[in-house]
Amino acid sequence: MTSTPSPIRWGILGSGAIARQFAQGLRVVPGSQLWAIGSRAAATAEEFARIYQVPKAYSSYQDLVEDPAVDVVYVATPHLRHQHDCLLCLEAGKAVLCEKPLAMTASAAQEIIDQARQQQVFCMEAMWMRFMPLIQRVKQIIDKGDIGEILTLTAEFGYPTEFDPQNRFFNPALGGGALLDRGSYPLSLAFYLLGEPLAVTGQAYLGNTGVDEQSAYLLSYGGGAIAQLSASLRAYTTNRATITGTTGRIIIHPPFCRPDHISITPLSPEPVVTTHSPYRSPTGLKARLENQVKQLPGVKQIANRLRDRTQTLWSAPVGNGLNYEAAEVNQCLRQGLLESSIMPLEESLRILQVMDKLRQQWGLAYPQDLQI
Ligand SMILES: NC(=O)c1ccc[n+]([C@@H]2O[C@H](COP(=O)([O-])OP(=O)(O)OC[C@H]3O[C@@H](n4cnc5c(N)ncnc54)[C@H](OP(=O)(O)O)[C@@H]3O)[C@@H](O)[C@H]2O)c1
Incomplete structure (x- = not known):
């Protein structure tokens, strides 16, 4: 008789918007238990515990990480706290799943990585998009060479966010700006599918609080x-990603970070652009007949449909999507791994190096002494 392994016990550090979604996501992950919540205030911890039926509610992050029953902590605080809170967990020997971006800067991320390696403890950036089934499918298609050599990737992520100079989107002291928040997704997608870029350049609109309210990146x-990528706190963009290779194109339909369908279109391997048109227009009776047929109702649509060899794959995500990254962490922990091969620490670091470079180009610096 095989025994069921004991559940992985999760703690959540911080009780804000994404923490609540994660608590819901975890409900559909087999072999998991949401064991504890840590908040800066007892009342918030208790309220969270009541809503999500969490056995332990702690009124400090320190108390949470000291609970010996907690196997792994999900860090759900604003960006500027990630470094501090990850180190707190790692020093207590707790495995960590930290919200994106892993830290505010590459050097802060490096400290987290060094600590995880020194302590021999699992650590991963919570880039949930990478674990979505259809993103995994896109990766397989590309790696198999089914759309040939990749030539372009475009991805944009934006929706209007109410302006409040104090909130984490606009407040520089909380690490505000489109790049660190929404830009994480297109950048992480480009890294996942195309690898590390050779060069990166960008443009940004810095708003009243000094953070990038919109920005675009060329890799x-x-x-x-x-790769042409962008992020916006102001515009409702298409939130779609398109990858074009020499023999095919994939569209990841919006929102590309949580897709429920993708379209794959085979493209002619022949060059599409030629210096002279190889096509000679028909003349005389043939041309007149062709024109008359084209005018018949519905003919254009049928012809387009026959020409269009696009295949659309549907796969509705189970749960709210955050469950897939949690399942990956569970699996890594059960296998005794210290990192996920899908979201390795080195790649989180490289993405932050690109973010550092972009911010340097725009003159966007965060206060040296970020308040925690
Ligand atoms: N994966 C995703 O789809 C996704 C979506 C949204 C956000 N995120 C990421 O998740 C992180 C948190 O975002 P959120 O939208 O959940 O933020 P939020 O609603 O503001 O919640 C953040 C929580 O962090 C704690 N906290 C500690 N120090 C804080 C401070 N100085 N100011 C404000 N809160 C502080 C608070 O919890 P206590 O009061 O309980 O201590 C607060 O509720 C960000 O890094 C963001 O990039 C990810």
Whole structure:
């Protein structure tokens, strides 16, 4: 008789918006138990515990990480706290799943990584998008070479966010700005599918509080591929991603970070652009007949449909999507791994190096002494 392994016991550090979603997501992850919540205030911890039926409610993050029953902590605080809160967990020997971005800067991320490696404790950035089934499918299609050599990737992520100079989106002291918040997704997608870029350049609109309310990034790669990415706190963008290769194109339908369908279109391997048109227009009777047929009702649509070889794959995510990253962490912990191969620490670091570079280009610096 095989025995069921004991559940992985999760603690959540911080009780804000994403913490609540994560608590819901965890409900559909087999072999997990949401064991404890840590908040800066007893009342918030208790309220969270009541709503999500959490056995332990702690009125400090320190108390949470000292609970010997907690196997792994989900860090759900604003960006500027990630470094401090990850180190708190790692020093207590707790595995960590930390919200994105892993830290505010590459050097802060490096400290987290060094600590995780020194303590031999699991650590991962909570880039949930990478674990969505259809993002995994896109990765497989590309790695198999089914759309040929990748030439372009475009991805934009934005929706209007109410302006409040105090909130974490606009307040520089909380690490505000589109790049660190929404820009994490297109950048992480480009890294996942195309690898590390050779060069990066960007443009940003810095608003009244000094953070980038909109920004765009151009990444170029060794083989000639180009990624065009953007993020916005102001515009409702298409929130779609498109990857074009030499023999096919994939569209990740919106929202690309949590897709429920993708479309794959095979493209002619022949060059589409030629210096002269190889097509000669029909003349005389043939041309007149062709034109008359084209005018018949519905003919254009049928012809387009026959020409369009696009295949659409549907796969509705189970749960709210955050469950997939939690399942990956559970699996890594059960296998005794210290990192996930899908979201390795080195890649979180490289993405922050790109973010550092972009902010440097725009003159966007965060206060040296970020308040915790
Ligand atoms: N994966 C996603 O889809 C997604 C979506 C949204 C956000 N995020 C990430 O998750 C993190 C948190 O975002 P959120 O939207 O959940 O933020 P939020 O609603 O403001 O919640 C953050 C929580 O952190 C704690 N906290 C500690 N120090 C704080 C401070 N100085 N100011 C404000 N809160 C502080 C608070 O919990 P206590 O009062 O209980 O201590 C607060 O409720 C961010 O890094 C963000 O990038 C990810």
